[in-house]
Amino acid sequence: MNQPDIATSREADDAPVLTARGIRLGFSGTTVLDGVDLAVRPREFIAIVGASGVGKSTLLRALTGLLTPQAGRVSIPHGRDADSRAWSMVFQAPRLFPWRRVRANVELGLEGLELSRDERRRRALEPLALVGLEDMAERWPHTLSGGQQQRVGIARALAVRPRVLFMDEPFSALDAITRRRLQQELIDLRQRTEAAIVFVTHDIEEAVLLADRVVVLGREAANRPAGVVARHEITLPATERRDHPDFADTVQAVEAAIGEH
Template identity: 75%
Template structure:
């Protein structure tokens, strides 16, 4: 495992060494379709409240890996372990997609309540529980609005609130800001940094944007290789040892980004040679 900065983290997020049991574990995971392996040899442990970003070139299998970690597809080899929810009114994991996927016929609070349906909660409890994550994303005053009256950034925050409402142990995020304009994307990145301090969930975050990965993550899982010369695989797992506050302005930020870009570029060059 590499570290692209020797600057210690300055926040109070629990370190991996202080957390005895992982909330998510993948061992020797290989993935593929129709008899073809596209990604192999993935080993990963995610600790409570840790943020792990997954990066790599297009087509390397980032989103496929995310779905396997969530148990939505079965690995061809290896295993994925996700613990159960803490109780019968929580879920082990939830997911935020590239698009918010809101139901236009349901008001904002009803959309957030959707993930709570099927849990051991009364209707009144669901309505109350939905307000908690809405407050976390700064939209508690929008509970009775219709989705079409909200901006794209606000709609995506509703999607995040819906995922948080079930109090997941692991929150999977599949390029959640990729469809947003640059200004909105940057604002939501900043809000996600703040949200992490108030949420108990670990986060696994897929992105094409290396700057975004370095900005947000405790560690970055770099995938590389693949296509014509065989399946892709893990290139490295990078510790981003930079303070989370004003990380983008830190002197080591660009160095971290360039280091990961170099890993991805080297991997692509190796596969094509």
């Protein structure tokens, strides 16, 4: 039987920044996912979709190294240097500390790196500018809207200059208007960051709108563990995708793959 393994390695610039081979995951003797293979290349945007309870967030935790697989291997990259990290995470809720101002919340991930206080401040302000909140750096979190708080969470994740940015249903708790606005901002933002993005969502339109590739998790039979049942390359123009005549057909193709499993 394969032995579980978590490895870190320094990758060539054109090699995958994250790979998973033959991953099996489970809890208390029950296998949830099995035989999962995935490779993520630099600056690629991967969306992971599937029915509720299929194991999307479980797979995300394994890819970050927070969950050890029962079998298989996950290769996680090192950060580029001592002042960056291999990966960072944006959660469904912003998880901001109410006793820290916006800039101090963004600095949180930088505090374990080899940076001076002045450098941490500068590094926090850069991603705040990227998400349009540089003028709110000294505000308290409770004075921000839900969408603004989630932008702070994204800025905090980007501040550490990750090789891979994981996003676990980051817009699902927002109202429809704010969600649509942040989706567009993420489309714009990814052109200005070097990070690859692995994005879990239950919203199929959101996955097709944002991703270069959509990975569908599902079960071949009701009593079997889930695995990757389909992969869809999204080739529609990124900046005008929602209005493209093939957008609806692409969404339906992904929905059909989920419905069959």
